[in-house]
Amino acid sequence: MNNHNLFAALRAAFPTDLDAIAVETDDELCYSWRDLDRATAMMANLLASLDLPAGARVAVQVEKSVEAMMLYLATLRAGYVFLPLNTAYQSAEIEYFIGNAEPAVVVCSPKNFGWVSKIAFQAGTRNVFTLGDDRTGSLLDRAAVHSDVHEPAAKAADDLAAILYTSGTTGRSKGAMLTHGNMLSNAQVLKDYWGWQPGDVLVHALPIFHVHGLFVAIHGALLNGSKMLWFGKFDPRGAIAAMRRATVFMGVPTLYVRMLAEPSLTREAVGSMRLFVAGSAPLLPETFNAWRERTGHTILERYGMSETVMLTSNPYRPEQGERRAGTVGFPLPGVGLRIVGDDGRELPQGEIGGIQVRGPNVFKGYWRMPEKTQEEFTADGWFKTGDVGLVDERGYARIVGRSKDLIISGGYNVYPAEIEGYINELPGVAESALVGVPHPDFGEVGVAVVTARPGATVEPDAVIATLKSRLANFKIPKRCFVVDELPRNTMGKVQKNLLRDQHKGLFT
Template sequence: MSNQNLFAALRAAFPTDLDSVAIETDTGLHYTWRDLERGTAMLANLLAGLDLPPASRVAVQVEKSVEALMLYLATLRAGHVFLPLNTAYQKAEIEYFVGNAEPAVVVCTPKNFGWVSKIAFSSGTKNVFTLGDDRAGSLLERAAHCSDQHVPVQRSEDDLAAILYTSGTTGRSKGAMLTHGNLLSNAQVLKDYWGWQPGDVLIHALPIFHVHGLFVASHGALLNGSKMIWLAKFDPKTVIENMPRATVFMGVPTLYVRMLAEPSLDQDAVKNMRLFISGSAPLLIETFNEWRERTGHTILERYGMSETAMLTSNPYRGGERRGGTVGFPLPGVGLRVRDEQGNEVPTGEIGGIEVKGPNVFKGYWRMPEKTKEEFTADGWFKTGDVGKIDTSGYVTIVGRSKDLIISGGYNVYPAEIEGYINEMPGVAESAVVGVPHPDFGEVGVAVVIPKPGAQIEGDKIVGTLKQQLANFKIPKKCYVVDQLPRNQMGKVQKNLLREQYKGEFLAR
C-alpha cells in the first residue's frame, strides 16, 4: 500500500538537484532542497525519540521562519498532527487551545517560554520547546543531535494532518480537523488550476499559522519544486523589489492596497510576474481595477476557509477573472446555494453556500454535536457564508450568515450596502454591522474610513444611500473613523464593531 502521508508527496516533488536553492530569506540565508530534507528528518527523529502516542498534537506558536516551516513538515513526516497558533493569541486563548487539543508537544518563542510552559505543563503536556526566528531555541539544539535520515511514517489519506482553530467570532474557537487527503487533493488541484510551471518562483509574504500561508502558498511551491523568496513580514517595498526575480505572489487585499501606495509599483516592476492571487478577505473592486490599470495584471480572486482549504477560484486561463466574484467551484468541489428551508435558490438569488469534496474537513475536534449541526443530512458542509451564483456560474460571496441583519423582519446583507458606500467619492472602505434596536429588533450601522485628505460626513452618506436603496436597508447611523479593526489576515473584525456600537439605540 502506498504511503498517503502528505510529506511523502511533497518530498517526491523536490527537484533532482537537491543542492539548488529551495528558500531564500530576507536576511540573506539560502536553504537548499537538501537542507529541507535533512532538517525535516532531524526534527522528525526528535519527535520520534519522545515516544509520543500515535497522531499526537504538536502545538506551535512561533514567529515565521524557515525552521518553523520545517517543523510543520517534520510533524507530517513523523505521522503527528500539526496545530499552528496565531502569534497574536494571549494567555487566555492559549489556555483554551492547549486545554482543548491536549498537545503532547508545545513549541513557543523563547521570550514566551515562562508563561506558555506553565500553561502546557499544568495541562499535562510533557514536552515544551522553544524556537526563535533567529534559529535559536531548545528545539534546534535538541534536533542537532538527531540523525538526518528518516523514513516518512505510513499514513492513510483519512488520517489527521492538522487541526486549525477557526477565529471564533461567534462563541469559542472550533478546531477544524484536516486530513492528509484533504490537503494533498487541494494542493494537486491548485497546481493544475493555477498553471504552476517549471521555473516558477513564489514570493512568500504571508504568516504561516493560517491556511493561506501554510497550505496554499507553501504546498503550492513545494509540490511544484519551486523556489520561495521568504519574507518574515510583509513590506510593500521589499515585495516590489523582489518581483523581477519571481513569478507568483499570494496576498490578502490589504497587501495589494499597500503596494498600490508605492510609486515603485509599475508595469516594469511586474514584467516577470505570472500570477497575483488574492484571498482571505473581500477585494474591493476599486483595488481590483486600480491594480489592473497600474500593472497590466488582473488579480485572481479565490475563496476558501479553514475547514475546506480552497473551494473556488477565478480562472487562470480560458476565462475572464471577474472582480467582485470568487470565480467557479474548483474541479472536484460541489457548491450549491440553498435557502433556510433547505431548497436550492434560483440562479442569481442569495442563499447559504454549501460545499462537498475531497478537500472538506473531517469535522470539529471533540465537538461531534457541532460537526453534525454543520453538515446537511446528505453530507454537504454549511459554510456559514452567504452568496449567489450567476448565469455564467461565477460565485459571489455576499457576507457571513452571522453578519446578516434582520431589521423589522427584512433580511439586510451588509456587503450590498458596503458596495454602494465604497463607490462614493472620498470613501476608502466601509463596514456595515447590525446592532440591537428597540423597534426593529436590529438595524444597520455603517463605519467608514475616508481616503487620505478627503472630508466625508456620515449624514451625507446616509442621505445618498436613501436615494439608492430600499428604506429598510439604510443604516440608521454612519460613523467616520480612521481605521477598522482587523485580524492578522486583513479581515475586518465585525464582532468588535458590533460590540463597540451595540448600545447606540438601547439607551434611548
C-alpha cells in the same frame, strides 16, 4: 502511492538537484532542498524520540521563519498532527487552545516561554520547546543531535494532519480537523488549475499560521519544486523588488493596497510575474481595477475556509473565462457548491442563499465536537459554510454576506460574539455590540458600541486598553462608543445594521 502522508508527496516533488536553492530569505539566507530534507528529518526524529501517542498534537505559536515551516513539515513527516496558532494570541486564548487540543508538544517563541510553558505544563503537556525567528531555541538544539535520515510515517488519506482553530459565533473556538487527503487533493488541483510550471518562483509574504500562507502557498511551491523568496514580515517595497526574480505572489487584499501606495510598483517591476492571487478577505473592486491599470496584471480572487482549504477560483487560463471583480470564480474541479434557501431547497442561479459545499478537500469535522460537526453538515453530506452568496448567470460565485456576522480584518477572522463576551465582563458594562465597518487598509475593522450599567461610568479608551491585554491585536476594536441604549427591533434583537450604517464613514 501506498503512503498518503502529505509530506511524502511534497518530498517526491523536490527537484533532482537537491543542492539548488529552495528558499531565499529577506535577510539573504539560502536553504537548499537538501537542507529542507535533512532538517525536517532531524526534527521528525526528535519528535519520534519523545515516545508520543499516535495522533499526538504539536501546538506551535512562533514567529514566521523557514525553521517554523520545517517544523510543520517535520510534524507531517513524523505522522503527528500540526496545530498552528496565531502569533497574536494572548494567554486566555492559548489556555483555551491547549486545554482543548491537549497537545503532547508545544513550541513557542523564546520570549514567551515563561507564560506559555506554565499554561502547557498545567494542562498536562510534557514537552515544551522554543523556536526563535533567528535560528535559535531549544527545538533546534535538541534536533541537532538526531539523524538527518527519516522515512516518512505511513499515513492513510483519512488520517489527521492538522487542526486549525476557527472561532464560532458563540465565541467558543472550534478545531477544524484536516486530513492528509484533504490537503494533498487540494494542492494537486491548484497545481493544475493555477498553471504552476517549471521555473516558477513564489514570493512568500504571508503569515504561516493559517490556510493561505501555510497550506496554499507552501504546498503550491513545494509540490511544484519551486523556489520561494521568503519574507519574515511583509514589506511592500521589498516584495515589489523581489518580483523581478519571481513569477507568483499570493496575498490578502491589505497587501495589495499597501503595494499600490508604493511608487516602485510599475509594469516593469512586475514584468516577469505570471500570477497574483488574492483571498482571505473580500477584494474591493477599486483595488482590483487599480492593480490592473497600474501593473497590467489581473488579480485572481479565490474563496476558501479553514474547514475546506480552497473551494472556488477565478479562472487562470483565458479560455476558461475572465477574472471578474467582486466574484470568487467557479468551484474547483472535484468541488461541489450549491446555494440553498432557508427551507433547505437548492436555489436557481441569481438567487441569494446559504453556500454549501462538498468535495475531497472538505474537513473531517470539528475536534471533539461531534454535535457541532453533525449540525454543520446536511443529511446528504454537504458542509454549511455559514457564508451567504449567489451563483450568477455565467456560473461565477459571489459572496454577498456572512450569516455568522463575521468581520474579516486584514484577512483575519473576527467573531463579534467572542469580543462582546469579553467586553460584557468588564466592570460597569451592561451590554455591547461589535460591528464591522469599512477601512481603507484592513478592508474592515471592528467598532464596539457599549451601554453602561445604571450609575456606572464606562470609559471607551479603558475598554480598548483592557482588551489589548487579553486578546490578539487584530480582534481589538479600532473605536469604542458608549451610548444610552442599543437599537433593537420588535423582537428585542440588536439591529447591528443600524450601527454599521451609523459608523460606516468613520475611516473612509
